[in-house]
Amino acid sequence: MKDVEVGKFHMAAAQKGYALNAMCYSLNAAENRAAYAADPGAYCDRYGLSQEEREAALSRDKTRLLNAGGNMYFFAKLDRAFRAPKEG
Structure with missing residues (x-):
């Protein structure tokens, strides 16, 4: 994707x-965080991520x-999916 002009909408971006x-x-949603934490790869598959997106999500980099x-x-x-739930 070529450089985009700041302040203008760009469909590709x-x-x-x-x-x-x-x-x-x-x-x-808490139930989605639990599903992601249980099986991140399967959760990514639900959304049809590209290979680049999937690898980025799984790495959390x-x-x-x-x-x-x-x-x-x-x-x-993503970070919330791996935090311990708050008590109380």
């Missing part, structure tokens, strides 16, 4: 990482996630 971001957003089109707000949800 918006579409890159859409599935990855949708999957990460789904992790707002922030640079790889960004390069795959991940949005920092959304992929922060």
Whole structure:
């Protein structure tokens, strides 16, 4: 993807990482976080991630996630899938 002009909408940039971001957003729900933690690969498959997106999600490497089109707000949800639930 060639450089994009700041402040302008670019369809290609918006579409890159859409599935990855949708999957990460789904992790707002506790039951989805549990499903991801139980079998991350199968959970990624539910969203049809590209190989690049899948590898980035499974590695939870922030640079790889960004390069795959991940949005920092959304992929922060990945970390929540591996935190211990709060008591009380």
